[in-house]
Amino acid sequence: MSIADPPARADAPEVTRPTVAPSSLSTSAPIKLQARGLNVYYGAKRAVRDVDLDIPANAIMSFIGPSGCGKTSILRCFDRMNDLVPGARVEGTIMLNGEDINGRDILPVEVRRRVGLVFQRPNPFPMTIYDNVAYGPRRHGTSNRAALDEIVESCLGRAALWDEVKDDYRKKSGLSLSGGQQQRLCIARTLATEPDVVLMDEPCSALDPIATLKIEELMADLRARYTIVIVTHNMQQAARVSDRTAFFTMGEDRSGYLVEVGDTSEIFTNPRERLTEDYVSGRFG
Amino acid sequence: MKRTLYADTIATGALWAIAILVVTILGAIILHFLFASVGTISLGFLFGDPSDTSVGGIGPLLWNSIYILVLTLLLTVPLGILGGIYMAEYAGQGPIPNMIRLSQELISSVPSIVVGLFGLALFVNATHWSFTALGGALALSIFNLPLMTRLTEQALRAVPRDERDGSLALGTTKWQTIRHVVLPLAVPGIVTGVILTAGRIFGEAAALLFTSGVATPPHYDYLDFSLGDPRSPWSPFHAATTLSVYIWKLNSEGLGTFVRQISDAAAAVLVIMVLLFNLGARWLGRVLQRRVTGAR
Amino acid sequence: MANSVASIERGKLDRGLTFRERIDPARRITLLAAGAVIALVLMLLVFIAFNGVQIFTASGFSFDAIFNATWNPDSTTAQSFGILPFIAGTVGVMVVAAIIATPLSVGLAIFMAEVAPDWARSVAQPAMEVFVGIPSVVWGWLGITVLVPFLRDDLHGIGFTLGFSWFAGSIVLSLMILPTITSITFDVITSIPAELRSASVALGTTRWQTIRHVVIPAGAAGIMTAIVLGMMRAAGEALAVQMVIGNRGVMPTSLADPMSTLTSEITLDVGNTVAGEPWNQVLWTMGLVLLLMSFGFVLLVRRLGRRRALG
Ligand SMILES: Nc1ncnc2c1ncn2[C@@H]1O[C@H](COP(=O)(O)OP(=O)(O)O)[C@@H](O)[C@H]1O
Ligand SMILES: [Mg+2]
Numbered sequence: 078m079s080i081a082d083p084p085a086r087a088d089a090p091e092v093t094r095p096t097v098a099p100s101s102l103s104t105s106a107p108i109k110l111q112a113r114g115l116n117v118y119y120g121a122k123r124a125v126r127d128v129d130l131d132i133p134a135n136a137i138m139s140f141i142g143p144s145g146c147g148k149t150s151i152l153r154c155f156d157r158m159n160d161l162v163p164g165a166r167v168e169g170t171i172m173l174n175g176e177d178i179n180g181r182d183i184l185p186v187e188v189r190r191r192v193g194l195v196f197q198r199p200n201p202f203p204m205t206i207y208d209n210v211a212y213g214p215r216r217h218g219t220s221n222r223a224a225l226d227e228i229v230e231s232c233l234g235r236a237a238l239w240d241e242v243k244d245d246y247r248k249k250s251g252l253s254l255s256g257g258q259q260q261r262l263c264i265a266r267t268l269a270t271e272p273d274v275v276l277m278d279e280p281c282s283a284l285d286p287i288a289t290l291k292i293e294e295l296m297a298d299l300r301a302r303y304t305i306v307i308v309t310h311n312m313q314q315a316a317r318v319s320d321r322t323a324f325f326t327m328g329e330d331r332s333g334y335l336v337e338v339g340d341t342s343e344i345f346t347n348p349r350e351r352l353t354e355d356y357v358s359g360r361f362g
Numbered sequence: 363m364k365r366t367l368y369a370d371t372i373a374t375g376a377l378w379a380i381a382i383l384v385v386t387i388l389g390a391i392i393l394h395f396l397f398a399s400v401g402t403i404s405l406g407f408l409f410g411d412p413s414d415t416s417v418g419g420i421g422p423l424l425w426n427s428i429y430i431l432v433l434t435l436l437l438t439v440p441l442g443i444l445g446g447i448y449m450a451e452y453a454g455q456g457p458i459p460n461m462i463r464l465s466q467e468l469i470s471s472v473p474s475i476v477v478g479l480f481g482l483a484l485f486v487n488a489t490h491w492s493f494t495a496l497g498g499a500l501a502l503s504i505f506n507l508p509l510m511t512r513l514t515e516q517a518l519r520a521v522p523r524d525e526r527d528g529s530l531a532l533g534t535t536k537w538q539t540i541r542h543v544v545l546p547l548a549v550p551g552i553v554t555g556v557i558l559t560a561g562r563i564f565g566e567a568a569a570l571l572f573t574s575g576v577a578t579p580p581h582y583d584y585l586d587f588s589l590g591d592p593r594s595p596w597s598p599f600h601a602a603t604t605l606s607v608y609i610w611k612l613n614s615e616g617l618g619t620f621v622r623q624i625s626d627a628a629a630a631v632l633v634i635m636v637l638l639f640n641l642g643a644r645w646l647g648r649v650l651q652r653r654v655t656g657a658r
Numbered sequence: 659m660a661n662s663v664a665s666i667e668r669g670k671l672d673r674g675l676t677f678r679e680r681i682d683p684a685r686r687i688t689l690l691a692a693g694a695v696i697a698l699v700l701m702l703l704v705f706i707a708f709n710g711v712q713i714f715t716a717s718g719f720s721f722d723a724i725f726n727a728t729w730n731p732d733s734t735t736a737q738s739f740g741i742l743p744f745i746a747g748t749v750g751v752m753v754v755a756a757i758i759a760t761p762l763s764v765g766l767a768i769f770m771a772e773v774a775p776d777w778a779r780s781v782a783q784p785a786m787e788v789f790v791g792i793p794s795v796v797w798g799w800l801g802i803t804v805l806v807p808f809l810r811d812d813l814h815g816i817g818f819t820l821g822f823s824w825f826a827g828s829i830v831l832s833l834m835i836l837p838t839i840t841s842i843t844f845d846v847i848t849s850i851p852a853e854l855r856s857a858s859v860a861l862g863t864t865r866w867q868t869i870r871h872v873v874i875p876a877g878a879a880g881i882m883t884a885i886v887l888g889m890m891r892a893a894g895e896a897l898a899v900q901m902v903i904g905n906r907g908v909m910p911t912s913l914a915d916p917m918s919t920l921t922s923e924i925t926l927d928v929g930n931t932v933a934g935e936p937w938n939q940v941l942w943t944m945g946l947v948l949l950l951m952s953f954g955f956v957l958l959v960r961r962l963g964r965r966r967a968l969g
Contacts, residue, residue: 156860158856158859158860161856161859184367186366186367186862186863186864187862188862189859189860189861189862190861190862191862193860193861194860196853196856196857196860198853200851200853200854200856200857201857202854202857202858202872202876203854203875203876204875212858212861212871213861213862213863215871216366216861216862216863216867216871217366217862217863218365218366263857266857266861267860267861270861270862366863366864366866366867367864369864369866369867370864370865370866370867373866373869373870374773374865374866376765377765377768377769377773378769378773380761380762380765380766380769381765381766381769381770381774381778381782383762384762384766384782384785384789384836385781385782385785387833388785388788388789391792391800392788394800394804395796441691441694442691444687444688444690444691444692445688445691445692445693445694445695446692447684447688448685448688448689448691448692449692451688452685452688452689453692458689458693461696462692462693462695462696464956464960465695465696465698465699466695467956467959467960468699468952468953468956469695469698469699469702471890471894471952471953471955471956472702472894472949472952473893473894473895473896473921473948473949473952474894474896475894475896475921475924475925475945475948476702476706476894476924476945476948476949477702479706479709479924479928479941479942479945480701480702480705480706482928483705483709484705487933504698504702507694507695507698508695511691511692511695535679536684537682537684540684558787558791561791562790562791562793564793565791565792565793565794565795565796566793566794567793567794567795567897568794568896568897568921568925571925571928571929572928572929576929606793606794606795606796607795609795609796609798609799610795610798610897610901613798613799613802613901614901614926622803625799625803626799626803629795629796629799629800632792632793632795632796633792633796636788636791636792636793637788639791640784640787640788640791644784
């Protein structure tokens with residue numbers, strides 16, 4: 078009923094990956110998420126058309142493309158959030174660690190626990206910072222105080238928020254934080270459920286440049302332990318943070334499809350497709 | 363994992379069970395009255411006079427209920443609409459609007475029997491009118507005025523900003539905008555609300571016991587239009603026992619042979635009226651909405 | 659230069675306000691209509707208060723003579739006008755009604771907001787509207803013909819000798835306040851931002867966990883408000899309660915026994931007493947107590963942070 082464990086972390090490419098050229102690991106890394114023949118419909122309207130995509134483990138992949146081309150829709154397939162959208166229908170297979178997440182015996186709640194999602198607008202619960210981070214573990218059965226304390230502290234640490242809140246995180250409401258801090262709190266909250274994959278849907282679009290920078294640094298840190306997929310509108314951000322980039326656009330029927338995917342440096346400097354080049358250079362120039 | 367899934371299934375089942383229970387209770391009540399009254403309700407019952415020696419009819423009581431309803435609406439709707447316009451368009455924040463809001467809440471919290479007491483002192487004794495339809499309607503107006511005001515305010519607030527801005531940008535005054543743009547768009551909401559409220563006024567009894575009276579009405583001469591004569595059913599000064607009050611009265615006296623049969627049928631009439639008011643409100647609201655948006 | 663030419667031709671922008679514009683009659687008239695309610699409240703309060711204190715001021719009863727537990731108004735030897743039985747009765751039926759209605763109403767509201775498929779919601783919502791509309795006397799009549807006989811005949815064994823009882827009053831009231839609590843709770847729940855639910859679900863929690871740990875806590879103050887407003891309605895309801903409660907002016911002791919409430923007593927006795935006599939005056943005192951209770955509820959609701967006393 079549960080999904081196979083992720084590959085042992087001992088051989089994670091953390092050490093082997095050269096910091097200068099992240100693209101060099103592209104083909105060798107194990108595949109964490111794999112989409113085949115992915116179609117998303119809202120009612121009769123097809124929003125995403127025939128997407129085949131491999132997402133390597135312990136790397137950052139960014140999704141870029143014009144607004145409305147289905148990036149969010151695809152992202153939400155990976156943790157089965159589309160199950161909850163009335164009228165939405167997903168076709169095709171998605172494998173997480175080689176296991177079909179839409180399989181008959183798979184529970185959506187289990188998938189969502191293993192694949193975290195960070196939303197475009199920070200959405201902390203109206204509770205203390207502590208309770209926000211402890212929310213997931215508590216729901217999943219951890220009630221031991223000491224264990225929770227440890228989870229909360231380490232997740233706030235991993236989300237680079239600990240230093241800013243360590244004095245009053247048990248009393249202060251998550252809502253009282255600044256936008257950037259709230260978003261890092263949401264990331265900490267997601268990490269606390271021990272996911273393999275962290276999906277981020279334009280996590281910085283509601284944030285100022287300084288907060289954005291903090292989140293980008295944080296992503297670089299998280300890459301060692303997690304597989305990260307980030308949707309972004311910001312071309313420079315994709316170029317700065319990601320190892321691989323997937324470019325989507327819309328066809329004549331307004332359904333989104335994947336144009337090309339490749340190492341970020343290649344997509345931005347030497348794309349195979351004309352469409353990609355136009356989009357990337359258009360945005361830059 | 364197993365446990366949380368169990369809990370989810372059980373909770374979902376419980377929530378469904380509650381919903382089914384409540385809807386079933388309502389359905390059972392409606393069916394109960396339909397069956398209990400099926401042999402009694404006839405044209406003779408609806409329009410005939412009450413009688414001590416037979417089932418008789420509820421004609422004058424129904425008349426009084428409608429009479430008091432109409433009178434109450436005449437008293438409260440125009441005033442309520444004006445008040446609602448102030449609250450939605452002019453009031454904003456400040457001590458006076460806040461006082462008005464607090465007063466509205468206080469008035470709607472007052473038990474209707476207490477409003478009845480107040481009406482007894484003011485509209486029955488102080489005025490020397492004795493029990494009259496007008497006294498009843500005035501008592502009902504006390505708590506319906508704030509309802510009408512609030513209802514208009516909400517309907518006006520539901521009109522989108524753009525509509526207002528569009529008109530103001532053409533250089534019209536605020537009142538012209540309200541009168542010709544905002545109010546017409548709010549009409550469907552106001553009408554729906556008024557009809558739903560009318561349904562409640564129709565069934566109200568506690569505030570009427572001491573104001574419009576509990577006396578069994580005499581035979582009415584519906585062709586007597588002398589408004590000043592308390593014996594005319596058209597006069598605001600006629601004693602006006604309503605249908606709801608009549609049901610209460612029959613049961614508080616508890617003697618007559620036909621109490622059960624009459625009350626069942628009269629209660630059925632009240633329930634059917636409530637259903638009609640509801641359906642009417644929905645239907646008319648939809649029709650008006652279509653006309654308002656279609657005409658633009 | 660060109661500008662000023664144009665404005666001379668078209669008339670000055672600052673043309674001076676007309677009398678009508680200065681007065682703004684629309685604003686004043688509508689203010690008058692809206693403000694009338696303030697006068698109503700004051701009038702109501704003054705009137706009821708004035709009549710409500712007559713028993714002390716005109717008839718010279720002491721405070722203790724009224725706020726005690728013995729109600730014996732028609733005795734010639736041991737006449738007593740203690741209204742505590744009615745206050746206790748009002749509080750008693752109100753609390754029990756709220757205890758019965760709350761789980762049903764909150765459950766129904768959660769169902770409509772979080773669980774119901776469209777078709778079920780389109781059944782439940784109009785059902786609630788019809789529910790609110792059912793008149794008080796109809797509830798009372800149902801109580802007399804269905805509930806009371808059931809209690810008397812089928813639950814005789816556990817003490818319901820007459821059927822008319824505290825419990826019967828509470829059951830009837832609970833049905834009457836059910837739509838009030840439900841519709842306010844529904845509004846409260848649907849106004850909770852959807853992002854909070856998504857956030858919880860994305861962490862791998864079930865729907866019930868999300869309802870239990872996110873939705874209900876976020877709506878707690880609003881749900882409390884809904885319950886208080888339901889209790890307010892229960893306390894002020896007259897006829898339905900009066901018809902099934904048995905109307906016995908004694909301190910309530912058992913759910914199965916008859917008792918009375920402030921509203922029931924006013925309903926029954928105002929028509930049988932003579933203005934100016936203590937028995938009549940004490941009914942006004944009961945009215946005053948009811949009025950103050952409902953004003954107290956309004957202030958409590960304001961405290962709870964939502965201004966929703968209107969239905
Ligand atoms: N819940 C929904 N219901 C109907 N259509 C939707 C829904 N969500 C997204 N869409 C449509 O699907 C298309 C893709 O949307 P989305 O995945 O949000 O794109 P992106 O994230 O790339 O901007 C858009 O045309 C959008 O209007
Ligand atoms: Mg998007």
